[in-house]
Amino acid sequence: MKITTMLFVSEFEELWFDALQSLMGLRKAGLNHVVFLHVIPRERVAMRRGTGYLKQEELKLREIADIRFIDWAETLFEEGMEVGAHIAIGNVVPKILSVAEIEKIDLIVTARIKKGKFGEIFLGSETSDLLRRTEKPVLLYNYQSQAGKVGENPFERLLLALDWSVSSEKVLDFVLAMKEAVKRVEIIHVLSEKQVGKMSKMEAHKVERENKKRLDEVCDTFVQQRFDARPHLYIGDTEEQIQRGAAEHRATMIVLGTRQATAWKEKWSGSISHSLAEKSELPLLIVPAGGK
Amino acid sequence: MAKKVLNVEDDPDIRMFVTTVLEEHGYIPIMAKDGEEGAKKVKDEKPDLIILDILMPKESGIKMYHELKKEPSLKDIPVVMLSGVSKRTFLRSQAALTEFGDETVPEPEAYLEKPVEAEDLAETLKKILG
Numbered sequence: 001m002k003i004t005t006m007l008f009v010s011e012f013e014e015l016w017f018d019a020l021q022s023l024m025g026l027r028k029a030g031l032n033h034v035v036f037l038h039v040i041p042r043e044r045v046a047m048r049r050g051t052g053y054l055k056q057e058e059l060k061l062r063e064i065a066d067i068r069f070i071d072w073a074e075t076l077f078e079e080g081m082e083v084g085a086h087i088a089i090g091n092v093v094p095k096i097l098s099v100a101e102i103e104k105i106d107l108i109v110t111a112r113i114k115k116g117k118f119g120e121i122f123l124g125s126e127t128s129d130l131l132r133r134t135e136k137p138v139l140l141y142n143y144q145s146q147a148g149k150v151g152e153n154p155f156e157r158l159l160l161a162l163d164w165s166v167s168s169e170k171v172l173d174f175v176l177a178m179k180e181a182v183k184r185v186e187i188i189h190v191l192s193e194k195q196v197g198k199m200s201k202m203e204a205h206k207v208e209r210e211n212k213k214r215l216d217e218v219c220d221t222f223v224q225q226r227f228d229a230r231p232h233l234y235i236g237d238t239e240e241q242i243q244r245g246a247a248e249h250r251a252t253m254i255v256l257g258t259r260q261a262t263a264w265k266e267k268w269s270g271s272i273s274h275s276l277a278e279k280s281e282l283p284l285l286i287v288p289a290g291g292k
Numbered sequence: 293m294a295k296k297v298l299n300v301e302d303d304p305d306i307r308m309f310v311t312t313v314l315e316e317h318g319y320i321p322i323m324a325k326d327g328e329e330g331a332k333k334v335k336d337e338k339p340d341l342i343i344l345d346i347l348m349p350k351e352s353g354i355k356m357y358h359e360l361k362k363e364p365s366l367k368d369i370p371v372v373m374l375s376g377v378s379k380r381t382f383l384r385s386q387a388a389l390t391e392f393g394d395e396t397v398p399e400p401e402a403y404l405e406k407p408v409e410a411e412d413l414a415e416t417l418k419k420i421l422g
Contacts, residue, residue: 035349083352085349
């Protein structure tokens with residue numbers, strides 16, 4: 001699960017070159033190839049009554065993206081990195097999926113992708129769509145939060161949210177492979193308040209003890225690999241507690257797994273990763289259960 | 293016999309422009325749309341000259357050039373770089389690859405920064421291919 005090739009999706013509004021540079025700590029963990037992708041929304045150039053297809057507009061937008069990418073690429077080339085670029089017209093999620101496949105991408109980096117309010121109410125955001133459809137790890141990088149710029153090194157202090165599922169195991173493998181780029185790992189598991197509330201005191205203590213033991217075991221694995229790691233057990237609403245844990249331990253990024261589900265299933269059953277993807281101000285690294 | 297020129301370029305408009313220049317001056321154009329396809333066509337077609345872009349999908353011209361010049365059977369094929377990336381960056385990137393333990397490679401026969409005039413491209417090709 002080593003990250004050697006990263007896809008950097010930029011609409012030039014949220015993710016700029018300084019956001020890309022803040023991810024260059026990953027070079028210590030093996031990153032040596034960055035692929036840029038800019039997708040021009042079809043509606044920007046589509047056929048209109050009286051004007052037809054806006055060919056000139058397409059050329060202008062392609063040229064703007066090309067100049068920007070050349071500028072970014074020059075810096076990376078001079079540092080000895082391999083760089084590629086794709087400029088496409090159409091829907092962003094299918095383009096991300098197709099480029100990720102063509103370029104054999106290990107990590108997709110994108111800002112939260114917005115779509116119309118109507119679509120978001122019924123289908124969730126484009127971001128949820130991407131998370132449902134990709135098998136690659138996705139870093140949702142909210143580089144410019146409302147509070148200002150998020151940390152210069154997002155890999156400095158990771159909060160790993162584990163639910164003991166298959167996707168959690170993938171998260172562990174993924175983070176262990178990033179050893180050289182990560183300074184500290186806070187490992188958190190959240191016990192559901194509802195579940196614990198129904199148990200006797202004795203049963204609740206037993207469950208707590210079992211989960212602490214599992215956390216300690218995971219923590220030991222990280223310590224053996226020379227990570228600075230700490231285990232934390234929380235009780236309450238999972239999403240709230242992950243956010244709280246991230247704040248308490250001054251995490252620079254939240255990392256968690258996700259299971260691929262259909263849009264409707266996810267809408268009704270809820271998904272922690274997708275919900276955090278919509279709300280978290282911190283960078284969020286989501287590793288799918290099916291991720292290779 | 294007409295000489296074969298391979299153009300490795302992802303922009304279809306520039307591929308069309310280069311094809312036109314090549315045909316007008318009696319060369320046989322061969323096209324590749326990215327570095328990966330370019331590397332394959334170099335081996336299959338053994339062109340007399342390569343016109344190479346830099347920022348492309350799959351494999352950049354920086355990597356392709358370096359690989360080409362390290363391969364004894366291909367290193368003597370002249371290369372004209374044609375790119376929006378500056379020559380200074382190209383040279384620094386080749387030096388950076390050397391710093392990471394790779395062997396030093398010579399400079400390309402010519403370096404043209406986009407946009408290029410048809411006459412300038414034709415003249416450059418004529419100087420190299422005769």
